[in-house]
Amino acid sequence: MHSSLFRTALVLGLLSAIGPFSIDMYLPALPQIGADLGAAETQVQMTITLYFLAFGVSQFLWGPMADAWGRKPPLVLGICLFALGSVGCAFAPSLGWLLAARFVQGIGGAAVGVVPRAVIRDRHTGVEATRLMALVMLVIAVSPMLAPLAGSAVLAFGGWRLIFGTLVAVAAMSLLVTLFALPETLAREDRVPVNLRSMARGCRVLLGDPAFLGLTFVGAFGFGSFFVFIASASFVYTEHFGLSPTGFSLAFAFNALGFFAASQAAAPLAQRFGLVRVMRLALGGFAGAALLLLGLAWAGFGTLAVLMGVLFVANAFLGLVMPATFVLALEEHGDIAGLASSLGGTLQMVTGGLLVTLLGPFFDGTPLPMVAGIALCAVLALGIGLLVLRRPLASLATGH
Template structure:
């Protein structure tokens, strides 16, 4: 629960202000594409700075990077609340992303400190259980905040969330990396670790499966508030409820990942889930192109697709780190960096084509699903090396 609460800071900082995106564009007198940059730069900072936090977590333990990251996140929240221009807001979101990266990468390393295989999948699913509450509650909380104040109040609330997270880290989270197991930070060891990871077909393949899975989320996050409110005419509260329903499929499926992996084998389950994710998104694209992509159709396809994706994500996290427990922090940070940067690039590439309709969003999500399927099947076909518990 503690790891889930900490890991939820990053998603919460995105999901809570989604209902406010149209209001931000109007308040600062900018375009929708300009406002989407606050998401893109957050993801980019979140991804790149993981490369700093992971090695720091291997060298100084898990708690210190978490504390520093939360403090930086809080500074970014203050900057967002006071932002007079879109440039200021984008810069403050970048700072938030740097801090949020710490609570994104370190909890995964903590999971690897304690467990591997199916046990790690079970714990990662529990972490995702808490994280998954964020897309359901955060937009609703954001729309509620908007009724009491403007979009700046959302970032004041995020500042309070950071304060509570700091207290949880200080008083409820034990240190899981013993001093004897810590690896000093130096360029030679980082370069050696990166060469090892980049040369691992299993690590890179599974990481990129996760990258395109995350990428589909990022594109949806950056576009959904405008599509749902402008194309389909939903209010901020209605958008929050629709967003929550889409997240429910992922939430429910992620909790079934460990039991299904135990019964059918993680590799087999992942293969089936990748096919399901691709099939749901291809159907969504075909229906949209045919002019029958109504809001209920779109939501149904996203629900099914996200449910299959919920089976994929916790498994890729665990399997990617399975052979790299001695450099779990570096592996987690490199994997996170590749995933977040991929998501940022996809959002940036989609933004110029955004025309207020659902098609650019749907097409990009479908592309992500097909890419994840092709890469995933290729890695599984080559027979990646897994611990016996994970390969069953």
């Protein structure tokens, strides 16, 4: 592996991890936040949903900015907004204040969600881009494995407000990485001015591309399954199964491990068998595992061991799908990679946020509603995937 590829993956992975870190780190504190601010479970879950919605909608702004100004300026501005929102969360006197600060945090976090994908498209396409995306995801894997544990340690030491203070420090480090370790990958002559006409023209191209839309929504419902899990797991694991914040962090890390470990096999398998075949089989495995878990939970066998074990398998299959959906959705749109990345990210995050909002009233702290939501996402992802991949397009089949 070339050292430059690894260095790029490390830098982009560290930046991309800001968004997930801002969620995963405070998950162990959700019950404490509710008790401290006098909020019910569904109200506390809105701090996750609102972040997702802000993250999703604002991506539509960051992408065109990245196409017009280059990749680095939007990253710097976004990280600064993320830090400002984190300060607001740390000093929030009420749930309303916390929700507003999380919204600002989500707007800033969106910049580091959309721009790194455009950077990857600037440098690579096909299997090589899938390999780089998988490496980026490997770096991001530090977040769900370590962030909840770090949040539990901070929670024990100084309470939930200190968690958001820690995120301010994370933002400061990310700013330094952006300024001094990330090169500008979009040449001045390749930049596209921000104007409504060019954005509308680009959106018409993207929304008229069935492959782009299909792959985007495969990713949307794949991510949606994570959003459902994130919104309800802390209550299910701590209140239903009686785990401590540290125990929940370990269980959460185990469930995430399957996804990120499998994502590293995406590029080699795609190179050997073709992206279409790998995605079809992986989507089938994801849906099959999710439906199996739903059946077990419905029949009364939804123990902690069963939940963790089958979710590990389901997430492993999903890990084979997600890197390819990111890469293939942008494959034919290199000239508007920033807009394509932002529109795709907006559709995915808004879809996930709406899913959590719609399913939220059914979450009661028990495993069955959470598992049913994950199974619904898996079936929708499989159905859309089979439709968009039914014709073996040359670029999809070969990965080039």
